[in-house]
Amino acid sequence: MVNNQYLYPAGKANFRDSYDTKIADWITAWDGTAEVDFGIVGLPLSKSSISHSGASMAPKAIRELFSAYSTFVVEDKINLNSLDVQDLGDILMHPTDILGSQERIEKTLTKLYDKQRKMIPLLLGGDHSVTAPSVKAFKKLIGDEIGIIQFDAHHDIRNLEDGGPTNGTPFRTLISSKIINPKNLVQIGIRNYANAEHYSYEAESLGITVYPMQQVRTRSITDILTDALAVASKETKAVYVSVDIDVLDQAFAPGAVAIGPGGMDAWALLDALEWLGGKEIVRGLDIVCIDPTQDYRNMTSRIAVQLLLQFLRGKHRLLKATY
Numbered sequence: 001m002v003n004n005q006y007l008y009p010a011g012k013a014n015f016r017d018s019y020d021t022k023i024a025d026w027i028t029a030w031d032g033t034a035e036v037d038f039g040i041v042g043l044p045l046s047k048s049s050i051s052h053s054g055a056s057m058a059p060k061a062i063r064e065l066f067s068a069y070s071t072f073v074v075e076d077k078i079n080l081n082s083l084d085v086q087d088l089g090d091i092l093m094h095p096t097d098i099l100g101s102q103e104r105i106e107k108t109l110t111k112l113y114d115k116q117r118k119m120i121p122l123l124l125g126g127d128h129s130v131t132a133p134s135v136k137a138f139k140k141l142i143g144d145e146i147g148i149i150q151f152d153a154h155h156d157i158r159n160l161e162d163g164g165p166t167n168g169t170p171f172r173t174l175i176s177s178k179i180i181n182p183k184n185l186v187q188i189g190i191r192n193y194a195n196a197e198h199y200s201y202e203a204e205s206l207g208i209t210v211y212p213m214q215q216v217r218t219r220s221i222t223d224i225l226t227d228a229l230a231v232a233s234k235e236t237k238a239v240y241v242s243v244d245i246d247v248l249d250q251a252f253a254p255g256a257v258a259i260g261p262g263g264m265d266a267w268a269l270l271d272a273l274e275w276l277g278g279k280e281i282v283r284g285l286d287i288v289c290i291d292p293t294q295d296y297r298n299m300t301s302r303i304a305v306q307l308l309l310q311f312l313r314g315k316h317r318l319l320k321a322t323y
């Protein structure tokens with residue numbers, strides 16, 4: 001339209017550099033049928049959180065930041081936009097039925113995976129309760145034993161009698177329903193004063209491999225991950241990575257639902273996701289427990305975006321190496 005060249009859609013960036021490709025230009029909405037290599041799905045459930053949580057807002061907050069970051073990796077001189085990553089959307093939650101919402105997650109992901117056999121899911125919580133139905137669907141996709149590497153301040157194996165399947169119980173659910181063997185579960189970043197004595201001993205007796213924060217601080221993260229992946233991939237067909245953002249120190253993640261001192265720094269976690277992305281057996285990822293309503297300048301959601309990108313950076317390297 002004549003003289004309207006400066007009119008642009010509301011909400012779009014007010015500056016564009018024609019040489020700069022943003023994440024938002026690269027990751028676009030799925031058409032509902034195409035087979036995809038990497039699929040983002042939002043799981044906006046946080047009514048199942050045992051503490052105040054607006055984590056249901058996280059998928060939206062994270063996506064909004066896709067216009068803030070470039071697809072180019074300076075350190076590797078690679079452009080992630082050669083990867084096929086699509087946004088499959090969010091799973092609709094029931095406003096009052098929490099168990100029903102968790103069931104929707106399992107059913108919807110199972111249905112998706114039936115048609116998307118090679119897709120690597122990139123799941124955005126939600127609180128940590130979403131990991132239980134998500135991993136149930138993932139297990140059906142893989143059709144064999146799976147391992148889990150969990151970044152978390154907490155064991156998340158609380159009993160189910162006191163409150164049902166909350167964000168404190170996903171790994172209890174997965175172990176007691178025999179979806180995973182606790183011997184293939186690795187917990188990294190478990191923190192003092194954040195876990196009950198009972199669950200610390202129980203994690204040990206179940207055979208869960210635990211790297212508490214002091215080890216994470218004093219050993220290199222790749223050293224830990226080498227050991228962790230050996231455990232998670234022993235006699236398993238695939239490894240799923242679950243990142244509870246509360247594994248980070250409160251200084252890095254003000255929008256974590258359970259903030260606290262003494263956690264990981266952002267560099268170690270960013271390095272960890274790149275390392276894990278670079279392993280073929282790692283075939284699923286979720287990032288949970290970010291509350292954008294408590295965040296400061298979207299700091300925590302920004303980390304989530306870069307954790308996704310670091311994971312994909314690892315996958316990019318892996319895929320290029322096999323050409």
Ligand code: CA
Pocket residue numbers: 128152153154156167244
């Ligand atoms: Ca957790």
